[in-house]
Each structure stands twice: as C-alpha cells, then as structure tokens.
Amino acid sequence: MHETRKLTRFLAKYRLFVILAPLMMIGEVAMDLMQPRLTQTIIDDGVAAGDLSKVLQTGAIMIGLAVIGCIFGVLCGVFAVRAGLGFAADLRSALFSKIQKLSFANLDKLETGSLITRLTNDVTQLSDAVQSLLRIMVRAPFMLVGAIFMATLTAPRLSLLFIVLIPFLILVVAMTMVRAFPRFMKVQAKLDHLNNVMQENLQGVRVVKAFARHQYEVDRFGKGNDDLRDTTLSAVYVIVMVAPLMMLTVNLGLVATLWFGGHQVNDGDIEVGALVAFINYLMQALFGLLMFSMTLMRFTRAEASAERVNEVLASEPAVVQSPAASVPATMPGKVEFQAVSFTYGDGEPVLQDVSFTVEPGTSLAILGPTGSGKSSIVSLIPRFYDVTSGRVLVDDMDVREWDEHRLRDHISIALQESVLFSGTVRENIRFGKPDATDAEVERAAQMAQAEEFINHLDDGYDSVIGQRGVNLSGGQRQRLAIARAIVRGAPILILDDSTSAVDVATERRIQEALASLHMTVILVAQRISAVVNATNIIVLENGRIVAQGNHEELIATSDVYQEIYRSQVESGVANGQ
Ligand SMILES: Nc1ncnc2c1ncn2[C@@H]1O[C@H](COP(=O)(O)OP(=O)(O)OP(=O)(O)O)[C@@H](O)[C@H]1O
Ligand SMILES: [Mg+2]
Structure with missing residues (x-):
C-alpha cells in the first residue's frame, strides 16, 4: 500500500x-x-x-x-x-x-x-x-x-x-x-x-x-x-x-x-x-x-x-531552468551553435561538432538526407532538449541561461509534423498568438499561401477542422502550421520541412513572403529548390556538417551539394516540373 x-x-x-x-x-x-x-x-x-x-x-x-x-x-x-x-x-x-x-x-x-x-x-x-x-x-x-x-x-x-x-x-x-x-x-x-x-x-x-x-x-x-x-x-x-x-x-x-x-x-x-x-x-x-x-x-x-x-x-522535467535565468539586453534574433554534440538519452550521438552562426535577419537552410539530424538541430534552439556538449546561443546568450518562457516566445516554430487542434481555422492560426487580431490572422494566412484554400472552405476562417486536421490535405495542414508560426511574430522563425507537401511554386511564394518579413529564418528542407535563396546553407550527413556556404559557393566547391543538385535537377524536383 x-x-x-x-x-x-x-x-x-x-x-x-x-x-x-x-x-x-x-x-x-x-x-x-x-x-x-x-x-x-x-x-x-x-x-x-x-x-x-x-x-x-x-x-x-x-x-x-x-x-x-x-x-x-x-x-x-x-x-x-x-x-x-x-x-x-x-x-x-x-x-x-x-x-x-x-x-x-x-x-x-x-x-x-x-x-x-x-x-x-x-x-x-x-x-x-x-x-x-x-x-x-x-x-x-x-x-x-x-x-x-x-x-x-x-x-x-x-x-x-x-x-x-x-x-x-x-x-x-x-x-x-x-x-x-x-x-x-x-x-x-x-x-x-x-x-x-x-x-x-x-x-x-x-x-x-x-x-x-x-x-x-x-x-x-x-x-x-x-x-x-x-x-x-x-x-x-x-x-x-x-x-x-x-x-x-x-x-x-x-x-x-x-x-x-x-x-x-x-x-x-x-x-x-x-x-x-x-x-x-x-x-x-x-x-x-x-x-x-x-x-x-x-x-x-x-x-x-x-x-x-x-x-x-x-518525473522531473529533463530540461530545468536555472533560478538566475534572464534575457539578453537586445534580442535581434541571432542563433549560434558552438561545437554542439547531442545524444538522445543514452543512444548513439545524433549530432557531432556542429557549429554555425545565423545573423539576425538572415536565413539558414539545413539540407540533408532523412535521419541526418536536421530536426534534432532545430529542437535544440528552443531548448526542447539540452546539448550533450558545446553551446547553443540565442542572441549571444546560452539557451540554458535564458528564461525558458521568454526564449520560446522569442521563437516561432512549425514542427515537422503539422499537428492541428479541433476548432476553427482561425482558432488554429491564433494558437500562435492568442491576442492576434483578425487582420493579423488573415495576413499570416496570406503569407503562408493558405488564404486561397481557406476561402474555398465552406465557412472560410470559421470552418471547423477535425481532430488533428483530418479533413485537410497534408499541404493545407502544413500551410496552416506555417501561418500559426508566422502570426506569432517572433524574431526567429523555424520551419522544419514545412513545405515538403507543398508544390514548388507555392513554396517559392511562401519564401518570398517570408523574405519580406526580415526575420531570422531557419528552414529544414530536403529539396534544393527550398534552399537556393538562403543566405547560408549547411549540408548535414550523419549528424556532421559536410558543407557550408551559399548556393553559389556550394555549387562551386562541394561535391556532396553538387551531387544532390544534379540528382534533383535531373529528376526535375528542383524546377518543380
Ligand atoms: N526523440 C528521439 N529519441 C531518440 N532518438 C531520436 C529521437 N528523434 C530522433 N531520433 C534519432 O535521431 C536521428 C536524427 O533524427 P532527426 O529527426 O533529427 O532526423 P532528420 O534529419 O530530421 O530526418 P527527417 O528528414 O526524416 O525528418 C535519427 O537517427 C533518429 O532515429
Ligand atoms: Mg526531421
């Protein structure tokens, strides 16, 4: 007893x-x-x-x-x-x-x-x-x-x-x-x-x-x-x-x-x-x-x-906030990884010696085959997990020193799996920012290229979404998840493979809209088409960075990148044909 x-x-x-x-x-x-x-x-x-x-x-x-x-x-x-x-x-x-x-x-x-x-x-x-x-x-x-x-x-x-x-x-x-x-x-x-x-x-x-x-x-x-x-x-x-x-x-x-x-x-x-x-x-x-x-x-x-x-x-939360947690003096939205290694529980290392810097207002694309550790990288930024060694800095402060709530407020994220809640379209987008006005919600939907299909729904923004979004297509769910992240209006936006189910032309329009926002954008992708315009690209393989630079640099210097480019262009993926 x-x-x-x-x-x-x-x-x-x-x-x-x-x-x-x-x-x-x-x-x-x-x-x-x-x-x-x-x-x-x-x-x-x-x-x-x-x-x-x-x-x-x-x-x-x-x-x-x-x-x-x-x-x-x-x-x-x-x-x-x-x-x-x-x-x-x-x-x-x-x-x-x-x-x-x-x-x-x-x-x-x-x-x-x-x-x-x-x-x-x-x-x-x-x-x-x-x-x-x-x-x-x-x-x-x-x-x-x-x-x-x-x-x-x-x-x-x-x-x-x-x-x-x-x-x-x-x-x-x-x-x-x-x-x-x-x-x-x-x-x-x-x-x-x-x-x-x-x-x-x-x-x-x-x-x-x-x-x-x-x-x-x-x-x-x-x-x-x-x-x-x-x-x-x-x-x-x-x-x-x-x-x-x-x-x-x-x-x-x-x-x-x-x-x-x-x-x-x-x-x-x-x-x-x-x-x-x-x-x-x-x-x-x-x-x-x-x-x-x-x-x-x-x-x-x-x-x-x-x-x-x-x-x-x-159960004690695995990620604990230190009592002295605070926020940096300025928060323009810079992200930096310093020699980060990471292991889930006591398994194999998933990330090894990963270092990169994303300056405020620029974009970073993470490219790599499935299982290479892309989602793991982005989950370290809002401190969903703690690194095994090295440091993750947001606005020059270690995320472990950040006030957890403020850190998450500072970051908008669309997770790889677009989970929606039962409720209306509007409620789902507003989940990202509870006090968003209707105009803000609609603007976010426009940028996420979701407006058109929302208008085609029977009740527009008041259409009811079934549990986990069953009555929407994969690409529609993804766009609502992007809108939900955009409406939050945080300086750092993370999209984990969020346009994988969206056609290439729509994907390009979403990226153009994001570029106009001047946020720090980190996006995970499998397709070259999604990364060509990024300020910086890292190519990941088995948890290690194997190439880093912008599209032109990588095309010129990286065999791995050239290989991916060729395979996708030849198969027509990069051009969306
Ligand atoms: N919660 C977890 N617990 C234990 N291992 C995990 C967990 N999530 C991912 N992994 C492992 O970490 C490795 C990297 O996974 P990750 O999700 O980061 O890959 P990814 O690059 O995002 O792949 P994909 O393109 O398929 O989304 C994989 O080997 C995976 O098995
Ligand atoms: Mg992933």
Missing part, C-alpha cells in the same frame, strides 16, 4: 469529509447493532409474555433506529463520494499540469496512450478505492468487533463459538488472499497490455487499414483479450471455489449455535429471543469479515494504479 499512501496528500483538502464519512458509518453500524437486541425484547418480553403493547412499542423503536441508520448511511455515502470525486479531480489536474511541465525527453519515455490511461482509468480506480476505504473498510471492522461484543453481552457462553469460528474463517480468507492477490495483480498487468494494444491501434487505425493489416490487429487484440479472460478466470476461480467453503463455515456456525443454543434454551439458561439475537450478531460478524476481505482485493488494483500515477508525478 506504499504507493497508494503517497497519494493521501490529495485528500488533505477533503479532510472534513474524510473524518465525517467514517463517523457517519459508525453511526449506521451502531444502529444496525441495536436491532438484534430489540428483536430479543420483542420475542422475550413481548411475544413470550403476551404483551402486545411491548411488541408495538419496540417495533416502533426499531423502525425509528432503522430510519436514523439510513440517514447516517446516506450521509456517509455523500461524504465518501465527495471526498472520492474531489480527490480524483485534483489528482487529474495535478497529473495534467505535471505533464504540461515535462520536457520532450520525459514525453519520449511516457507514451501518450499510457498517459491517457493514467489520467482516466487509473484515477478512477483510485477514486473508487478512496470511496470504499471510507465506507466498507470502516464498516466491516466495526461490524465485526461490534457484533462480537454485542453477542458476548447477549449470550456469553454461546460466544465461545466465535473462538472457533473466527480463526477458521480468517484462515480460509487468508488462504484465498494469498492465492488470489498475485493473480489479480496479473489481471491488472494484462488489462494494461490490452489497453496499450487498443490505443496504439486506434491512433494508427488509418495505417492499419492502408496496409490491410486489420486481421493481424484483430488477432493481436484477440490474443490479449483471451489472455485477459483466462487470467481473470484463474483469479476469480480462487474466489469462486472458496466462497462456498466460507458459506459452509457460516452455516456450520449457525447449526452449532442452534444446537448449543437449543440446549441452553431447554435448560432455561437463556431465552429464545437471546438466541435469535445471538444468531443475528453471528451473521453480522461473519459477513463483516467477508466484506473486509473482498474490499482488500480492490486495493491490489488501486496499488498498481497508484504506482503508475506516481511515476508521472515523480
């Missing part, structure tokens, strides 16, 4: 409910515990003595107590639910804002699918555990102890039966738990696995269909599903087999009570009513014990959930 306990701080705010719920529950149990004694009174003092008014009077008291017990029960339920749901809501917000604070490196490790499960399923699991903790885990022990106490008061000699029954039942329950606990743990692991398979499939459902792999996926799911069923069966079988044994114990206890109790009644030691009351207490005690053990099972699941939730809460 170690992991679950760590989360109790989220209950602190609800401590009033956490205290009140069990108190109410004790009230309810107390009412329940009085009922058998009153039954005894009705039988012995009312029925046996032929006193009808005693019967009616006691009956009325019983109803009264039942009503009070019911009120206590309802209040306990209300308080437990308030605490449980409040706890869940706070935990979810804490998780969500933690995830927002994490760095790219953390997010590489905790996948999206698993984060969703943690925010939904795991939190619900924990919320249920809190509620049952406040209700059943309080009710069961009080019922057990209270019933034994009352039974002893009612029929002291018969109570000796408990000495035999309770240990036997505890033994049976303990044996069940020992066998069922690990199995339920396994069930949880299988369920997680199935969730992962499902999420991965649903996120990539188009790819699955495109490759006609649905049968494979169905089989994979079917296997996980069957596995879950079998594991659950083996866990539940333990309980199913033991349940009749428990009932047998309870029934044997009942028979023994009637046997010994019957003799005592015959001998005149106790009265019939006392025997009836005793039997009621016996039942209450035994069922209290069973209920307690069943609820314990639920906590195995909660513990697994708590572990997963705590993993997120305990």
Whole structure:
C-alpha cells in the first residue's frame, strides 16, 4: 500500500469529509447493532409474555433506529463520494499540469496512450478505492468487533463459538488472499497490455487499414483479450471455489449455535429471543469479515494504479531552468551553435561538432538526407532538449541561461509534423498568438499561401477542422502550421520541412513572403529548390556538417551539394516540373 499512501496528500483538502464519512458509518453500524437486541425484547418480553403493547412499542423503536441508520448511511455515502470525486479531480489536474511541465525527453519515455490511461482509468480506480476505504473498510471492522461484543453481552457462553469460528474463517480468507492477490495483480498487468494494444491501434487505425493489416490487429487484440479472460478466470476461480467453503463455515456456525443454543434454551439458561439475537450478531460478524476481505482485493488494483500515477508525478522535467535565468539586453534574433554534440538519452550521438552562426535577419537552410539530424538541430534552439556538449546561443546568450518562457516566445516554430487542434481555422492560426487580431490572422494566412484554400472552405476562417486536421490535405495542414508560426511574430522563425507537401511554386511564394518579413529564418528542407535563396546553407550527413556556404559557393566547391543538385535537377524536383 506504499504507493497508494503517497497519494493521501490529495485528500488533505477533503479532510472534513474524510473524518465525517467514517463517523457517519459508525453511526449506521451502531444502529444496525441495536436491532438484534430489540428483536430479543420483542420475542422475550413481548411475544413470550403476551404483551402486545411491548411488541408495538419496540417495533416502533426499531423502525425509528432503522430510519436514523439510513440517514447516517446516506450521509456517509455523500461524504465518501465527495471526498472520492474531489480527490480524483485534483489528482487529474495535478497529473495534467505535471505533464504540461515535462520536457520532450520525459514525453519520449511516457507514451501518450499510457498517459491517457493514467489520467482516466487509473484515477478512477483510485477514486473508487478512496470511496470504499471510507465506507466498507470502516464498516466491516466495526461490524465485526461490534457484533462480537454485542453477542458476548447477549449470550456469553454461546460466544465461545466465535473462538472457533473466527480463526477458521480468517484462515480460509487468508488462504484465498494469498492465492488470489498475485493473480489479480496479473489481471491488472494484462488489462494494461490490452489497453496499450487498443490505443496504439486506434491512433494508427488509418495505417492499419492502408496496409490491410486489420486481421493481424484483430488477432493481436484477440490474443490479449483471451489472455485477459483466462487470467481473470484463474483469479476469480480462487474466489469462486472458496466462497462456498466460507458459506459452509457460516452455516456450520449457525447449526452449532442452534444446537448449543437449543440446549441452553431447554435448560432455561437463556431465552429464545437471546438466541435469535445471538444468531443475528453471528451473521453480522461473519459477513463483516467477508466484506473486509473482498474490499482488500480492490486495493491490489488501486496499488498498481497508484504506482503508475506516481511515476508521472515523480518525473522531473529533463530540461530545468536555472533560478538566475534572464534575457539578453537586445534580442535581434541571432542563433549560434558552438561545437554542439547531442545524444538522445543514452543512444548513439545524433549530432557531432556542429557549429554555425545565423545573423539576425538572415536565413539558414539545413539540407540533408532523412535521419541526418536536421530536426534534432532545430529542437535544440528552443531548448526542447539540452546539448550533450558545446553551446547553443540565442542572441549571444546560452539557451540554458535564458528564461525558458521568454526564449520560446522569442521563437516561432512549425514542427515537422503539422499537428492541428479541433476548432476553427482561425482558432488554429491564433494558437500562435492568442491576442492576434483578425487582420493579423488573415495576413499570416496570406503569407503562408493558405488564404486561397481557406476561402474555398465552406465557412472560410470559421470552418471547423477535425481532430488533428483530418479533413485537410497534408499541404493545407502544413500551410496552416506555417501561418500559426508566422502570426506569432517572433524574431526567429523555424520551419522544419514545412513545405515538403507543398508544390514548388507555392513554396517559392511562401519564401518570398517570408523574405519580406526580415526575420531570422531557419528552414529544414530536403529539396534544393527550398534552399537556393538562403543566405547560408549547411549540408548535414550523419549528424556532421559536410558543407557550408551559399548556393553559389556550394555549387562551386562541394561535391556532396553538387551531387544532390544534379540528382534533383535531373529528376526535375528542383524546377518543380
Ligand atoms: N526523440 C528521439 N529519441 C531518440 N532518438 C531520436 C529521437 N528523434 C530522433 N531520433 C534519432 O535521431 C536521428 C536524427 O533524427 P532527426 O529527426 O533529427 O532526423 P532528420 O534529419 O530530421 O530526418 P527527417 O528528414 O526524416 O525528418 C535519427 O537517427 C533518429 O532515429
Ligand atoms: Mg526531421
């Protein structure tokens, strides 16, 4: 229960409910515990003595107590639910804002699918555990102890039966738990696995269909599903087999009570009513014990959930801002790499000894084959990751000394994957600058050459974009992503392969528009056509710069560049034919 306990701080705010719920529950149990004694009174003092008014009077008291017990029960339920749901809501917000604070490196490790499960399923699991903790885990022990106490008061000699029954039942329950606990743990692991398979499939459902792999996926799911069923069966079988044994114990206890109790009644030691009351207490005690053990099972699941939730809460952002972080005196938008090497996690080096300078208002193009490290270079500028060695400077200040928020404000970036949000076209562009006016939004769209297709949409700028931009073409998505970056109006603009799905003529118009903005532009490209006008070009291969200069210089001096140029011009890519 170690992991679950760590989360109790989220209950602190609800401590009033956490205290009140069990108190109410004790009230309810107390009412329940009085009922058998009153039954005894009705039988012995009312029925046996032929006193009808005693019967009616006691009956009325019983109803009264039942009503009070019911009120206590309802209040306990209300308080437990308030605490449980409040706890869940706070935990979810804490998780969500933690995830927002994490760095790219953390997010590489905790996948999206698993984060969703943690925010939904795991939190619900924990919320249920809190509620049952406040209700059943309080009710069961009080019922057990209270019933034994009352039974002893009612029929002291018969109570000796408990000495035999309770240990036997505890033994049976303990044996069940020992066998069922690990199995339920396994069930949880299988369920997680199935969730992962499902999420991965649903996120990539188009790819699955495109490759006609649905049968494979169905089989994979079917296997996980069957596995879950079998594991659950083996866990539940333990309980199913033991349940009749428990009932047998309870029934044997009942028979023994009637046997010994019957003799005592015959001998005149106790009265019939006392025997009836005793039997009621016996039942209450035994069922209290069973209920307690069943609820314990639920906590195995909660513990697994708590572990997963705590993993997120305990993640420390990989990129941390130093307390002395500041901003440079002037911020014209200069970018400089000094002998930068970079490795993701503990893999192979992705960048080695990369050095270049981009003066304010000029442009740099990064050219290179796929996997050569282009996206990695640009992700170091807004400090999505920290360099392994060397320095990245923005406006002559190391990005590690920058105030993180100000640094990111200083840079507009269109990431390689153009992710849009569900909402209108206008909202998506405005995401880059929340207070942008309509005129600014439209100007950005014009520059990104997105205006024409936006005007063709049914509702223009107010057209609704589906989740992740499903109802747009790849090139349309890219242009909206560029517009979103442009509208931000930051001095440094980074476009990571943002025109790969746009035709060459449109690409040229976008570049001309960008040139008129006099920003520092860093653009990643695979096509020569996208880079010819750049002030400076670097050619990257396996994480190293193999050529650097402008188009004319490179054509004259670099074999690699000539090779790329020739291959693309010959195939017509560079001319857009
Ligand atoms: N988040 C990551 N974690 C670990 N390795 C990564 C990560 N992102 C990229 N890599 C690795 O770093 C290397 C460079 O990747 P990068 O994305 O920078 O290439 P790229 O030049 O942008 O390629 P492309 O033209 O296909 O976009 C690749 O070998 C890739 O496998
Ligand atoms: Mg890339």
